[in-house]
Amino acid sequence: MIAVAPDVIVWILLYIVFNTGKPMxxxxxxxxxxxxxxxxxxxxxxxxxxxxxxxxxxxxISFGFVWKLLTPYCTCSQxxxxxxxxxxxxxxxxxxxxxxxxxxxISSNLFVFLFGIIxxxxxxxxxxxxxxxxxxxxxxxxxxxxxYECGTVAFYKE
Numbered sequence: 001m002i003a004v005a006p007d008v009i010v011w012i013l014l015y016i017v018f019n020t021g022k023p024m025x026x027x028x029x030x031x032x033x034x035x036x037x038x039x040x041x042x043x044x045x046x047x048x049x050x051x052x053x054x055x056x057x058x059x060x061i062s063f064g065f066v067w068k069l070l071t072p073y074c075t076c077s078q079x080x081x082x083x084x085x086x087x088x089x090x091x092x093x094x095x096x097x098x099x100x101x102x103x104x105x106i107s108s109n110l111f112v113f114l115f116g117i118i119x120x121x122x123x124x125x126x127x128x129x130x131x132x133x134x135x136x137x138x139x140x141x142x143x144x145x146x147x148y149e150c151g152t153v154a155f156y157k158e
Contacts, residue, residue, distance in 0.1 A: 003127040004120050011101045011120070015113050022108045031114065038119055039072055042092040046074040046126075049091045053084035071150075079142035079155060082133060089130050093123035125150060 043063055051058040060078040065071070080088070097120035104113025129152055133143065142155045 003124045003131070007098075007120050008117055011105070011113075011117060015101075015105050015110075018105050019108045031111065031118075034115060035118055038096055038115065039122065042096055042119065042122060043072050043074040045091040045095060046088050047076075049088035050074070050076040050080060050084070053088065054078040054080055073150075075145040077145075079144040082137055082139050082141055082143060085143035085152065086130050086133060089126045090123075093120065093126055097123055 047058070047061040047063065051061045054060045054076055055078055060076050061074065062077065063072070063074050066073065076088070097116055100112055100116030100119060102116075104110065104116050133152070133154070137143070137154055138156060140157060143152045144155065145151075146153050
């Protein structure tokens with residue numbers, strides 16, 4: 001959550017600034033079911049981008065759920081170039097999080113805005129991995145999802 005806390009704060013402030021005094025859509029009855037669908041779509045977006053970028057395409061993509069951590073996941077069994085790995089990692093954050101926050105702010109739709117905030121928060125782990133790759137990684141490295149833990153493994157040519 002700390003990884004995206006600044007984003008969440010900025011979006012909440014933007015919503016308040018641009019929507020103070022405007023009528024709001026406050027119907028929240030569908031938020032919980034929609035969040036469940038959003039979690040599935042989040043993982044599908046990882047798989048879609050990585051599947052388009054890897055050599056064996058969608059044959060290398062698998063989905064699952066870690067019951068002990070209550071965490072769904074998508075993984076790619078082939079190493080990816082840094083830009084491809086980052087693109088697949090950031091896709092749900094941008095499309096389900098940032099885009100929906102912006103739509104919620106512009107349309108004064110609290111439901112869409114809150115859904116976007118939840119999706120931004122749900123991408124915190126992805127953002128942490130991207131930051132680690134950008135900080136410690138090399139552009140020529142290949143990245144592979146860790147075989148049994150959350151995260152990635154980097155392969156470098158010497």
